[in-house]
Amino acid sequence: MTSITSFHPPVRTLMGPGPSDVNPRVLEALARPTIGHLDPAFVGMMDETKELLKYAFQTENKLTMPVSAPGSAGMETCFSNLIEPGEKVIVCQNGVFGGRMKENVERCGGVAVMVEDAWGTAVSVDKVEAALKANSDAKIVAFVHAETSTGVVSDAQALVALAHQHDCLTIVDAVTSLGGSPLKVDEWDIDAIYSGTQKCLSCTPGISPVSFNERAIAKIQNRKTKVQSWFMDLNLVMDYWGSGGQRSYHHTAPVNALYGLHESLVILQEEGLEKSWDRHVANHEGLKAGIEAMGLSFFVAEEDRLPQLNAIQFPEGTDEAKVRSELLNRYSLEIGAGLGPMAGKIWRIGLMGFASNQKNVLHCLGALDAVLSEMGADIQSGKAVSAAMKVFS
Amino acid sequence: MTSITSFHPPVRTLMGPGPSDVNPRVLEALARPTIGHLDPAFVGMMDETKELLKYAFQTENKLTMPVSAPGSAGMETCFSNLIEPGEKVIVCQNGVFGGRMKENVERCGGVAVMVEDAWGTAVSVDKVEAALKANSDAKIVAFVHAETSTGVVSDAQALVALAHQHDCLTIVDAVTSLGGSPLKVDEWDIDAIYSGTQKCLSCTPGISPVSFNERAIAKIQNRKTKVQSWFMDLNLVMDYWGSGGQRSYHHTAPVNALYGLHESLVILQEEGLEKSWDRHVANHEGLKAGIEAMGLSFFVAEEDRLPQLNAIQFPEGTDEAKVRSELLNRYSLEIGAGLGPMAGKIWRIGLMGFASNQKNVLHCLGALDAVLSEMGADIQSGKAVSAAMKVFS
Numbered sequence: 001m002t003s004i005t006s007f008h009p010p011v012r013t014l015m016g017p018g019p020s021d022v023n024p025r026v027l028e029a030l031a032r033p034t035i036g037h038l039d040p041a042f043v044g045m046m047d048e049t050k051e052l053l054k055y056a057f058q059t060e061n062k063l064t065m066p067v068s069a070p071g072s073a074g075m076e077t078c079f080s081n082l083i084e085p086g087e088k089v090i091v092c093q094n095g096v097f098g099g100r101m102k103e104n105v106e107r108c109g110g111v112a113v114m115v116e117d118a119w120g121t122a123v124s125v126d127k128v129e130a131a132l133k134a135n136s137d138a139k140i141v142a143f144v145h146a147e148t149s150t151g152v153v154s155d156a157q158a159l160v161a162l163a164h165q166h167d168c169l170t171i172v173d174a175v176t177s178l179g180g181s182p183l184k185v186d187e188w189d190i191d192a193i194y195s196g197t198q199k200c201l202s203c204t205p206g207i208s209p210v211s212f213n214e215r216a217i218a219k220i221q222n223r224k225t226k227v228q229s230w231f232m233d234l235n236l237v238m239d240y241w242g243s244g245g246q247r248s249y250h251h252t253a254p255v256n257a258l259y260g261l262h263e264s265l266v267i268l269q270e271e272g273l274e275k276s277w278d279r280h281v282a283n284h285e286g287l288k289a290g291i292e293a294m295g296l297s298f299f300v301a302e303e304d305r306l307p308q309l310n311a312i313q314f315p316e317g318t319d320e321a322k323v324r325s326e327l328l329n330r331y332s333l334e335i336g337a338g339l340g341p342m343a344g345k346i347w348r349i350g351l352m353g354f355a356s357n358q359k360n361v362l363h364c365l366g367a368l369d370a371v372l373s374e375m376g377a378d379i380q381s382g383k384a385v386s387a388a389m390k391v392f393s
Numbered sequence: 394m395t396s397i398t399s400f401h402p403p404v405r406t407l408m409g410p411g412p413s414d415v416n417p418r419v420l421e422a423l424a425r426p427t428i429g430h431l432d433p434a435f436v437g438m439m440d441e442t443k444e445l446l447k448y449a450f451q452t453e454n455k456l457t458m459p460v461s462a463p464g465s466a467g468m469e470t471c472f473s474n475l476i477e478p479g480e481k482v483i484v485c486q487n488g489v490f491g492g493r494m495k496e497n498v499e500r501c502g503g504v505a506v507m508v509e510d511a512w513g514t515a516v517s518v519d520k521v522e523a524a525l526k527a528n529s530d531a532k533i534v535a536f537v538h539a540e541t542s543t544g545v546v547s548d549a550q551a552l553v554a555l556a557h558q559h560d561c562l563t564i565v566d567a568v569t570s571l572g573g574s575p576l577k578v579d580e581w582d583i584d585a586i587y588s589g590t591q592k593c594l595s596c597t598p599g600i601s602p603v604s605f606n607e608r609a610i611a612k613i614q615n616r617k618t619k620v621q622s623w624f625m626d627l628n629l630v631m632d633y634w635g636s637g638g639q640r641s642y643h644h645t646a647p648v649n650a651l652y653g654l655h656e657s658l659v660i661l662q663e664e665g666l667e668k669s670w671d672r673h674v675a676n677h678e679g680l681k682a683g684i685e686a687m688g689l690s691f692f693v694a695e696e697d698r699l700p701q702l703n704a705i706q707f708p709e710g711t712d713e714a715k716v717r718s719e720l721l722n723r724y725s726l727e728i729g730a731g732l733g734p735m736a737g738k739i740w741r742i743g744l745m746g747f748a749s750n751q752k753n754v755l756h757c758l759g760a761l762d763a764v765l766s767e768m769g770a771d772i773q774s775g776k777a778v779s780a781a782m783k784v785f786s
Contacts, residue, residue: 004441004662006418007655009428019648022427025399030649031424034415034597035402036727045400052397068599069462072644073624080622103623198645204427206461206599206647228621229473230496231466249732251465252591254599255412256423257650262400269397334429339642 012328014355015364016336017148017309017348018176019198019205021355022260026203029263030256037253045262046241046253052265056178056201056273057193057211059185063234064211065241066261068254071175071196074208076104077232078171078192081220082140085109089140090131090168092123094154095147096340097173105142108228113138119342120311122304123154125162132166141168146177148199149339151309151348152300153181157188164189169216175199178209179268180280180308180352191216200280200308202353203264206257264353280307283356286388287349290365293387294372295380299346308356310349311342315378320344323371331367358392405721407748408757409729410541410702410741411569412591412598414748415653419596422656423649430646438655439634439646445658449571449594449666450586450604452578456627457604458634459654461647464568464589467601469497470625471564471585474613475533478502482533483524483561485516487547488540489733490566498535501621506531512735513704515697516547518555525559534561539570541592542732544702544741545693546574550581557582562609568592571602572661573673573701573745584609593673593701595746596657599650657746673700676749679781680742683758686780687765688773692739701749703742704735708771713737716764724760751785 014021035042046065054064067074079101083089089105092098094117105112115131117124123143132138141163145156156172163170169191177183180200185193192212198205212220212234220227220234227233231251240250268276284307291298291312299311314320320337324347327333336348349364365384373381407414428435439458447457460467472494476482482498485491487510498505508524510517516536525531534556538549549565556563562584570576573593578586585605591598605613605627613620613627620626624644633643661669677700684691684705692704707713713730717740720726729741742757758777766774 004445004659006422006659007425007438007441007652009425009438009652010432010434011426012428012432014427014429016429019427019429019645022649027424027426027649029399031420032400033402033404033420034407034412035405036407036409036412037598039403039405039721039727041403045402048397048400069466069624070644070647073462073466076622076624100623107619107621107623196645198427204647204649205430205645206650226500228500229469230493230500231462231469251463252411252589252598254463254597254647254650256415256420256597256653257599257647259400259402260649266397266399328432334432 010332013333013360013363015350015360016334017350018196018352020350020352022204023202023264023267023354025267026260026264029259030204032259034255037255038247038249042255043247049258049262049265050241052262052269053209056265056268057185058183058187059211061185061211061213063217063238066258067208067210068251069208070206071194071208073232074194074196074210075100075173077210077234078194079104080108080229080232081227081234082169082171082192082216083108083110084223084225087111087140088113088135088138089142090115090128090135090138092128092143094121094123094152095119095144096149097144097147101142120150120152120300122152123159125155125158128159129162132162132168138166138168140171142171144173145183146174146181146306148176148309149342150300151306151311152304153177153306156190160188160190169219176306176309179276181306182277185211197261197264200353201264202267203260204257206254207261280351280356283351283358283361284310286358286361286391287351287365289391290361290384290388293380293383294369308350308352310351311346312349313346318377320347323375326371327367333364333367335364361388403725406726406753406756408743408753409727410743411589411745413743413745415597416595416657416660416747418660419653419657422652423597425652427648430648431640431642435648436640438651442651442655442658443634445655445662446602449658449661450578451576451580452604454578454604454606456610456631459651460601460603461644462601463599464587464601466625467587467589467603468493468566469622470603470627471587472497473501473622473625474620474627475562475564475585475609476501476503477616477618479504480533481506481528481531482535483508483521483528483531485521485536487514487516487545488512488537489542490537490540494535513543513545513693515545516552518548518551521552522555525555525561531559531561533564535564537566538576539567539574539699541569541702542735543693544699544704545697546570546699549583553581553583562612569699569702572669574699575670578604590654590657593746594657595660596653597650599647600654673744673749676744676751676754677703679751679754679784680744680758682784683754683777683781686773686776687762701743701745703744704739705742706739711770713740716768719764720760726757726760728757754781
């Protein structure tokens, strides 16, 4: 084997769909000394992390905790614990992640009834109602609150209320909304929810915060079949993350990654959740002014847009991959490509968590303006940065 | 919510069953700047990590990579990909982790045929042979190479050879052996293997290195049913970690945790695998001399002992939990309790990875001697440290 040496990553500005820029305090926290996962000091930190997550989710749910794996595993934790074989699940799809939900339902032995909306539009409450009426035996409604593939927010509160009218539980994907957009688990009465650390929490990727209310827990505790995944079985994980009492060993927690999550949640608490939501809007407004001054447009209608994830249409004929590689190589700036059917059609510019700041907005607009102008794209050059500055001042 | 502040863990010496002491270079690596999981620089690091893991596992297997979750998920990745519903699996149990394998087999829809050996003894090759003869329709033999619950090593090479004579694939748990004890995936012809980062690799917990040979890959690619877990489906994960060509997005990799793993593997390569194995033996010899000088004994027969995980029997009547808490509170030293039926019967003293050093051996012996003497236990006081020093000098 050729000798391989230590890896020193380049310093990037991360304005894609995630991971987004990590707060330096989180990076520092990751490097703190490792302790045992059953150490009393660690157990204290676990309890604090649960409290901080309850604040971030705006819930009093006792079963609120981080899954020891990325958001995809948080998603699967929800589906594999809540679905029993043969159960029907209404799955709303308006982007990539609704499609992944379908995969999850089917692999858990469930039957997915798809409610499809065009990519770039919100989930239609009316279509979901029709599906619920046509499938009175449905047990669960699953939808994505904030679609990372398009930057669309759907009306979680209305969808949950509707599901409950039809005696369905709800599973909500909040990977991109947690910390960045209004999300109120208790007020909206969401039954099961999962998120990720690498978006609006300003943390590194690899952990998935989840929360389950009493209705969801009752279903999990009264399952007729075992959860098909041992690693994700909440009946076992609950005993490890459970409130008070003896902790029983399940798996070895990712100790240092959890230091990072804890620190990111302390930072969120210091800023205040509402102020974080407002900051995401304010920086989006700056970006929007610049993008529009350049003559570019948004893919999503204004009322459905997530401030933290901006789907941008580029001038026809643009070599969009070249633009992204120029941004990366010359400005060390990462923006996202389109995913799935959106590939080659949009860019996804993230303003998430620590990355949602004025400096990033101006850096991105300036770099994009320069690269597009040089490539001879049909844009209004030299106007973007000052348009954003005007919003900020 | 009460205001929660940054968490600063105590500085421990970790000599339990894992996590073990982390090399400071690994902690520093965790704090390096986060980059995107599709960044060309990150993809280069992924390729290096695969090469370094191939060295650690002593294999040329192309499908050698880290699963983005703890060892338990690595275990489940092996079982859920290799078992199809209805298939019979010979599961060897001589400790906690064989029992967990049974759970995995059954949750994957397989039928587990148990081969049981007493805790603290190695897996009996003869019993496995009898089980294979009695179950000619078995498809897989699964066993633990290094039982973390007892500190026993089993003869992986013989067990694999036997399984292959009966046309079975093999799944091997190497969580505690990788990096610490001789393990030769290609020479022993192991088909599927999983490990953890928090034992003899001197890395933080949270990632599970795995490796699959061509025989195992063929079985995965020719499955009749989909793998029940989307997150762990290697048909999808392979495309993300695949060698060369376009990477397709599957999940967001735990970027910073992988920096840590990469650094730990660079350190292993610098030391050399054989030298690491030898160091684990040498420090075990020092600990053994001290433990025996104190009048304590080992739970496992000498020929079956893992040097990196020492199961120690304490004097009858010892309040063993008090000893452990005194060690933790007064010496900031963590040793492990017994797990499952071994609770209250043994301590598990780990000398794994970075924690396997002379300073730790002497610290542990000195602290244990002092605490046991103070509690009036029936031991030979004041002899342990010098006995170990004699071995080291």
